[in-house]
Amino acid sequence: MRVMVMVMVMVMVLCLGTAAAAKKKAPEKKEDENKDDCEKDRSTLAPRKRNLCNANDLLFMASRKNTRKVKKLLQQPDTAYLITYSESTGKKKGYTALLWAAETNSTEGVRALLDAGSVVNHKSQSGITALFLVVENGNRDCVEMILNKKADPNTFTENGYTPLLMATWNRSPEIVKLLLDHKADPNGSTPDSHYSPLYLASKMGNSVIVQSLLAAQANVNIQTSWGVTPLHSATYWGHYDIVNILLKNGADPNIQEKDDYTVLHKAVYYNFPDIVDTLISAGANVNLQNMNGKTALHWATRNHWLDAIKALLKTCPDVTIKDKRGMTPLDVAKATNKSEIISLIEGHNAAGCK
Structure with a gap:
């Protein structure tokens, strides 16, 4: 009996202790202490932290094609820091806001970032430039804007592609002409296969691009790694008009491939x-x-x-x-x-x- 009484007393003491603890109010934290620094009033942040927050926001908004917020962020202090800040991880490592705007095909975003002084020849980790991206998207207006900012049209991606190769592959004669007018090398070719713009244009039967390349002094007898010339390529695909254009511009009909086919x-x-x-x-x-x-x-x-x-x-x-x-x-x-x-x-x- 005495044991049972002692147990009951102990249980009551424990219950009373728990209830008392529950009545004690936990100390309140200030609301801002639960926030990420970038969610706070940025005017209260140290300049370095504020710039980091704004730079990450600029990358995000450019990647989402949110031109209104991109323009607003470009009004913040230290714009030079914001426009040079780039992705630090992932497949898009090295992407600046300009590269994001170019990839998302945002003409107004590209214009705003160029006006803010973005570096037009900046390369991502994979060698991608803003010019390459707008060429890939077929955005003639952006191509012209970027070229007018002195972009280099002869940069290579890590896979060996130039903007001119991409424009030719996309069958974009106006962009090809723009690039050539800004001194793009008509003979720049991929490193392993040695595919040149003229080879690609001849293969695809695009006479306008072929003529533009030849007018820019493209090597009419340039060969791929297998020894294939533009004339070979046009012949394989039955492009009679291209064959005529190439021959009239000095193509040699007797060049043999590596397997000696003419x-x-x-x-x-x-x-x-x-x-x-x-x-x-x-x-x-x-x-x-x-x-x-x-x-x-x-x-x-x-x-x-x-x-x-x-x-x-x-x-x-x-x-x-x-x-x-x-x-x-x-x-x-x-x-x-x-x-x-x-x-x-x-x-x-x-x-x-x-």
Whole structure:
């Protein structure tokens, strides 16, 4: 009994103690003490902390295309600090507010940040500039604004792309012209594949860009890492108009790729008779052999392209040339039992065609 009484007393003491503690009011904290420093009245902050808060806000607002708040932040003290402040982590490391405005395609944001004195040639960690971004977005007005602020049009990203390469890839002739007018290098190419603007424009069949690049002294015979010229590229894709433009500007029809294919080989292979005729007229050597020893006539015979065979035979080719398998074009025709082709080659009079 005595034990039970003692237990009850102890329980009552504990309950009374807890109730008393609950009645005690916890000390109140001032409201500002629960806030991040940047959420406080910034006029009360030290200049360094205030600038840091404003700079981070500027990056955020530019990334959200909030031009009104960007302009408001640019009215704060120490603008020079704000416009040079950049992202410190992540894929966008090195992005300033100008780069964010350029990436989000904010024309007014770009204008405001340029007027505030943003560094136009600043590069992110991956080598991206504001000019590259507005070119990528196809924003001609921003391209012109940035170029007029003396932006360098010949910077490379870490992947080896220039603004001119990007404009060409995007099929943006007006932007290409703007860049070239501001001394963009028409021969700047990617580091590994050596893709040049003229190669890309020829591949895509954009005659306006091709002509702009050639007018800016682009190397008409520039080659990729595989030895492919713009003329090869235009031929592969059947761009007859581009082939003509390139040839008129001095393209060499006899340059061979690393596997020794010429443009004539490819024109025959893909059966572009108009291009075949044009290349022959431009002086393409019909007897050049690829790495397997085949001439254009071998390919025409193998693929049974009668028009190409007739066009090639008119040029007095050497029909006795053998490929690495020891076969002449006539042997190829006989192997496939194409009587009409056999007759054409057998009836070819080399002496009479000269």
